[in-house]
Amino acid sequence: MTALDCNKCWAECLDVAVEVALKAGKLVQVAAKQEKNVSTKSTPTDLVTEADQQVEDLIISTLRDRFPSHKFIGEEASAAGGKCLLTDCPTWIIDPIDGTCNFVHSFPMVAVSIGFAVNNELEFGVIYHCFDGTLYTARKGHGAFCNGIRIHVSKEKDVSKALILTEIGAKRDQDTLNIFSGNIMKFLSAPAHGIRIIGSSTLALCLIATGSAEAYYQYGLHCWDIAAAAVIIREAGGVVMDTSGGPLDLMSRRVVAAGTNEMANYIVHQLQPINYERDDIDQGVQK
Numbered sequence: 001m002t003a004l005d006c007n008k009c010w011a012e013c014l015d016v017a018v019e020v021a022l023k024a025g026k027l028v029q030v031a032a033k034q035e036k037n038v039s040t041k042s043t044p045t046d047l048v049t050e051a052d053q054q055v056e057d058l059i060i061s062t063l064r065d066r067f068p069s070h071k072f073i074g075e076e077a078s079a080a081g082g083k084c085l086l087t088d089c090p091t092w093i094i095d096p097i098d099g100t101c102n103f104v105h106s107f108p109m110v111a112v113s114i115g116f117a118v119n120n121e122l123e124f125g126v127i128y129h130c131f132d133g134t135l136y137t138a139r140k141g142h143g144a145f146c147n148g149i150r151i152h153v154s155k156e157k158d159v160s161k162a163l164i165l166t167e168i169g170a171k172r173d174q175d176t177l178n179i180f181s182g183n184i185m186k187f188l189s190a191p192a193h194g195i196r197i198i199g200s201s202t203l204a205l206c207l208i209a210t211g212s213a214e215a216y217y218q219y220g221l222h223c224w225d226i227a228a229a230a231v232i233i234r235e236a237g238g239v240v241m242d243t244s245g246g247p248l249d250l251m252s253r254r255v256v257a258a259g260t261n262e263m264a265n266y267i268v269h270q271l272q273p274i275n276y277e278r279d280d281i282d283q284g285v286q287k
């Protein structure tokens with residue numbers, strides 16, 4: 001396939017991703033008004049509902065019909081033992097409902113996230129905010145958009161003028177909570193303007209892309225929380241890296257994102273790590 005053909009092909013994939021994200025968002029909106037059958041996955045606070053599964057089934061079946069040779073990494077398929085392995089193949093990386101705990105409580109921060117990678121590189125991302133209809137899109141080299149309007153990160157370098165976002169992750173043991181709160185205390189005493197936890201990694205990462213906050217860090221999220229948002233932040237002029245300061249490791253379950261390198265590196269140097277098993281651990285990947 002020539003470069004021109006690839007370009008046309010991925011552009012078509014992005015159009016289909018937007019279509020299916022909007023369709024999935026409507027399913028979430030309907031399910032949000034119905035009785036929810038809640039169960040748990042890795043910990044008592046790692047919630048999942050039938051809607052998570054139904055939305056993922058809708059997304060993957062629609063995409064597989066259109067692109068039968070492509071690969072799929074889905075949050076709920078992974079929970080059921082599906083592979084979390086990124087290869088050179090065109091691969092869709094899907095979080096059907098990001099913010100399931102919010103969804104269960106009708107707290108209006110819930111998104112559908114669809115990332116796409118090819119040759120092991122993130123190519124585009126689509127994140128749809130199901131409760132307010134905001135659509136974030138970005139394709140490598142083509143800019144980042146919110147409802148079709150170009151978005152840009154905050155260029156702030158000074159943490160004392162920063163709003164910092166994070167998420168709690170699934171682990172709640174005392175050691176994890178001590179490290180988690182210690183990290184928050186460091187930024188509050190910097191003093192950053194504030195810390196916010198909104199319950200959806202993907203929507204929080206989109207707020208970095210729109211410049212509504214200066215930095216995001218988390219231990220315990222997954223590849224499907226990061227994939228789409230990483231493209232959106234990069235195309236909005238921001239940086240996405242590992243919590244060590246090295247390059248993003250999509251399967252590592254940790255991330256730092258910011259509008260500027262200076263802000264990202266400041267965050268990296270303050271953080272005490274929380275360890276989570278990699279997403280690709282069952283594929284024998286040791287890092």
Ligand SMILES: O=P(O)(O)O[C@H]1[C@H](O)[C@@H](O)[C@H](O)[C@H](O)[C@@H]1O
Nearest residue numbers: 098099100167169170199200201
């Ligand atoms: O499970 P979903 O898809 O709702 O993702 C959330 C994770 O469950 C949280 O641990 C994590 O802290 C974030 O809130 C993330 O959005």
Ligand SMILES: [Mg+2]
Nearest residue numbers: 075095097098
């Ligand atoms: Mg989810």
Ligand SMILES: [Mg+2]
Nearest residue numbers: 095098099225
């Ligand atoms: Mg998620």
